[in-house]
Amino acid sequence: MSLAALIFDVDGTLAETEEAHRAAFNQAFAEWGLDWHWDRALYARLLDVTGGKERLRHFRDDWPSEPGAERLASEEAVVALHRRKTDIYITMISSGAVPLRPGVRRLMEEARAEGLRLAIATTTNIGPLEALLEGTLGPNALAGFDAIAAGDMVANKKPAPDVYRLALRELGLEAGSCLALEDSRNGLLAARGAGLGCLITVSAYSEGQDFTGALAVISDLGEPDAPFEPLTGLAEAPGVVDVPLLRRWHDAARAAPCP
Numbered sequence: 001m002s003l004a005a006l007i008f009d010v011d012g013t014l015a016e017t018e019e020a021h022r023a024a025f026n027q028a029f030a031e032w033g034l035d036w037h038w039d040r041a042l043y044a045r046l047l048d049v050t051g052g053k054e055r056l057r058h059f060r061d062d063w064p065s066e067p068g069a070e071r072l073a074s075e076e077a078v079v080a081l082h083r084r085k086t087d088i089y090i091t092m093i094s095s096g097a098v099p100l101r102p103g104v105r106r107l108m109e110e111a112r113a114e115g116l117r118l119a120i121a122t123t124t125n126i127g128p129l130e131a132l133l134e135g136t137l138g139p140n141a142l143a144g145f146d147a148i149a150a151g152d153m154v155a156n157k158k159p160a161p162d163v164y165r166l167a168l169r170e171l172g173l174e175a176g177s178c179l180a181l182e183d184s185r186n187g188l189l190a191a192r193g194a195g196l197g198c199l200i201t202v203s204a205y206s207e208g209q210d211f212t213g214a215l216a217v218i219s220d221l222g223e224p225d226a227p228f229e230p231l232t233g234l235a236e237a238p239g240v241v242d243v244p245l246l247r248r249w250h251d252a253a254r255a256a257p258c259p
Helices: 018-031 040-046 052-062 075-094 104-113 126-137 162-171 185-193 243-255
Strands: 005-008 117-121 147-149 178-182 197-201 216-218 230-233
Touching: 005 104, 005 162, 018 040, 018 075, 040 052, 052 075, 075 126, 104 117, 104 243, 117 162, 147 162, 162 178, 162 185, 178 185, 178 243, 185 197, 197 243
Parallel strands: 005 117, 005 178, 117 147, 178 197, 197 216
Antiparallel strands: 216 230
16 A cells, blocks of 8 residues: 555644743743743653643642642633633744754755645644644645544544544545654654554654654654654655655555564
């Protein structure tokens, strides 16, 4: 079965967005008068929980002694605080202040030129997704993808495979004809749970995670003047991830599926 589509995660994969997310959470906390500050170490732990509202609930429940935790006792309060955080985040990224990671734009353009279809499978919601894509790829960037599967479209977020299964349904393709591009263990588990081979480009917050089962683990997609660094898996000598290389990795994965 030949390669027909690439399915991209967003946060950490298309762009290093997590610091913007963290800053937006902290600003929202300050506006609400909450004496909370998520530093990098704490936020790295909280990223094990996918989804912003889910992360807030987890923090409220697992750190109940934090001042003001009782203010998030109701679901309405969680939703309202997360809505404010999302508004702050969208303002941050709409201007293009958070750039695409190395090689992302280049690979997308090459894939389209080679006849591959492109899709998104993300735990983020449509609003922040659209803001990021338009801030980096330009107006109407969503229209450049053949399928969009976002967190507010499915019942369960990653590591559940729901968003990948939705993307496959929208594409009308089988998992064996697609590759997922991810940056985290939760994303890898989601992709593999849907039957997809998965390439990992390690991000700032995912370094050191267990990527057993990934097709390859690399530093990023690479640019001609800044090659990627192969870490584990089927990665070849440093260079750029282009369509011919993805086809070779895909064929190898089909011949010897990852565990």
